[in-house]
Amino acid sequence: NAGVTQTPKFQVLKTGQSMTLQCAQDMNHEYMSWYRQDPGMGLRLIHYSVGAGITDQGEVPNGYNVSRSTTEDFPLRLLSAAPSQTSVYFCASTRLGDYGYTFGSGTRLTVV
């Protein structure tokens, strides 16, 4: 099925560990982005990309890295996990222009 696929669905990390959250879309969307969702804070943009090789920071980029080597994939890397990064992470994509966003099902991350 066409859509945005995120893996893993759940992850527990120890403080200081690193990991990569995977995101892939098969709709040939140029625009991809990562959000985190926290109670009372809503959804906040971490990083986004408007095409392969192009990335930029969102509202809350500290502690996260991204790269976009292909149109399909947009992984999010946590460099050294902290308890403050406990959250639900969503990847989203859209075509540039007046189109709606498609979201993945999310990754629930707990940092202990």
Added chain:
Amino acid sequence: KQEVTQIPAALSVPEGENLVLNCSFTDSAIYNLQWFRQDPGKGLTSLLLIQSSQREQTSGRLNASLDKSSGRSTLYIAASQPGDSATYLCAVWTGANSKLTFGKGITLSVRP
């Protein structure tokens, strides 16, 4: 800076009622507005997308309207059902290289 507000944060109604969920935004220079549904522990499902040139969109029992000049959108749910219980989020997009700005959502509970 674009800000999106959804009030109230929670709403409880008996089954069968017609509902209006409100969304307001501060910057009228938007490309589109999207309504999402989120069930507990799940991802975001797109309900309706309204382009900046449109006034409303309909899908089944749902109707969304947009008034750009006043910075308002409403989501109308006809003949509410317990299965409509979820959190409803509105989000605006102001174009390429900018983020999708979300409201904090309205948590709807429809009582049988």
